[in-house]
Amino acid sequence: MTEQFRQLLSTRRMNDLTTRSTAQISRSGSPGPTDYRRSLHSGSAQQQQQQQQPPSYSSLRNIPLVPTPPSDPKSLRFRNKLLSLSDVPRRWENPGLLDEALRAVPLEQIYNEAEEESQILRAEAESLGGGKKAMWGYQDCVVRALLRWFKRSFFTYVNNPPCSKCMSPSIAIGMAAPIPDEQARGANQVELYQCINEVCKHYERFPRYNDAFVLLQERRGRVGEWTNCFSMLCRAVGSKVRWVWNSEDHVWTEVYSVHRKRWIHVDVCEEVWDKPLLYTLGWGRKLAYCIAFSAEGAMDVTRRYVRNPQTHAADRNAAPESVVLHIMDEIRAIRRGKMTKQDKFRLEGEDMRENRELRHYVIHAIASEIIKLKPADIVSGRIPQVTRSDADAQKAAESRQKQEWVRSRAQGRGNPNQHHQHDQGHR
Known part of the structure; x- marks a missing residue:
């Protein structure tokens, strides 16, 4: 379909050029000697002008982007941020710590559930019949069983931590510096809360740990802690894992399915498996950047989660797109620098296969929009405009949804099968 579209576009352009040339000749008639010398002079002048100015053909917009190093301060800050985020999955590659992490997992229960589901x-x-392939492979079923156990039995969501003395609710009063013990365990910041009980008034500390192995002992936190710890456990049971950072303050996991030969979206906080449209169609969010980081590189996977840019894409103004491509290539080069040629070749093949998948999403979205067009619109040349809701009203609605989401979390774990409508954004 792409090739046919290109041929049609090329034919139409050639027809337009031929029509215009014929019309100009018919209006001016046969040129005389003087006109011919003038045309030569004007032609040479136009050539000099064209050499001085770059061409402005609209077709140049279709040329693929060339990765460009960041140069302006904003792009450099974005590059440094992504380089820092890319270090998170590398911490999960210590074999000794992964073996220790498996001791916290009821492996017999996980594998029994996976075997039963796989069968x-x-x-x-x-x-x-017909040699149909099973929906998911055995390793996929292992991760699905791990997802259910982690959400329902292992980790606890914390919004405002209850008072450790009287178990009364608490309110946030600010931040505090980490004490030496908290700092030694990797806490860079500590949230401070106070018990609302007039008799108690105890101060409660909530350190934000970034070490997944510390979180195995703590077993509580918000979206960032949940995703960090769960992704590490997926790595421990033998799956290839990516940590997906979203610029709208959310994170989730991607697990590579050898059975399906593609990356699978997993959100442990919502107990969701392979539902990448949860955030746009489900929550009504607009997403700008979704960057997946693994121990083997990085990939801009926004197109997997934003299928219709007109309705669900936020402004991507952190850096030019060519700079984003350069940053992805740079992170891949850093992570794969010491790999063998065979491993690099294998990963490049996976990258090419994923790029085809992401392009397919774009083509499918364009085809869906074309199908919605009416014959009358095509004949008249009118293209329906997408109506956008008021920005202030949308922000107010999202704020109300966040508050409802936080209250539902504060009441406890709730129904593990219930998919909440919105993430409260606190990582």
Whole structure:
């Protein structure tokens, strides 16, 4: 379809040029000698002018972007931020610590559930006949079982921590410096809360740990802690894992499915598996950047989560797109610098396959919009404009949803099968 579109566009351009040239000749008639000398003089002048000025053909917009190093301060800050974020998955690659992490997981329960689900999926595929492939492989079922156990039995969501003395609710009063013990365990900041009980008034500290292995002992936190610890456990059970950072203050996990040969979206806080449209169609959010980091590199996967840029894409103004491409290439070069040629070749093949998948999403979105066009609009040349809601009203609605989400979290874990409508944004 892309090739046919290009051929049609090229034919139309050639027809337009031919029509214009014929019309100009018919209006001016046959040129005489004087006119010919004038045309030569004017032509040479136009050539000199064209050499001085770059061409302004609209077709140049279709040329692929060339990675460009960041030069302005804003792009450099964005590069430094992404380089810092790319270090998170590298901390999960210590084999000794991964073995220690498995001691906190009921492996027999996880593997029994995975085996049972895998057998059911294989039986369903066989019942369809024709050599159908099961929906998910055994390793996928292991991660799905781990997801259910982690959400329902292991980790606790914390908004305002309860008072450790009288178990009364607390209110936030600010930040505090980490004490030596907290600092030694990797806490860079500590939130301070006070008990609302007039008799108690105890101060409660909530250190924000970034070390996934410390979180195994703490077993509590918000979205950042949940995703950090769960992603590390997925790595411990043998899956390839990516940590996805979203510029709208959310994070989640991607697990590579060898069975499906693609990356699978996993949100442990919502107990969601392979639902990448949760944030746009489900929560009504607009996303700008979704960057996936692994121990083997980085990938801009925004197109997986934003299928319709007109309605669900936020402004990508942190850096030019060519600079973003350069940063992705730079992180990949850093992470793969010491790999063998075979490993690099394998990863490049996976990158090419994923790029095809992401391009497919763009083509599918364009085709969906074309299907919605009416014949009358095509004939008249009118293209329906997408109506956008008022920005202030949308922000107010999102704020109300966040407050409701926080209250539901504060009441406890709730129904593990219930998918909350919005993330409260606190990482």
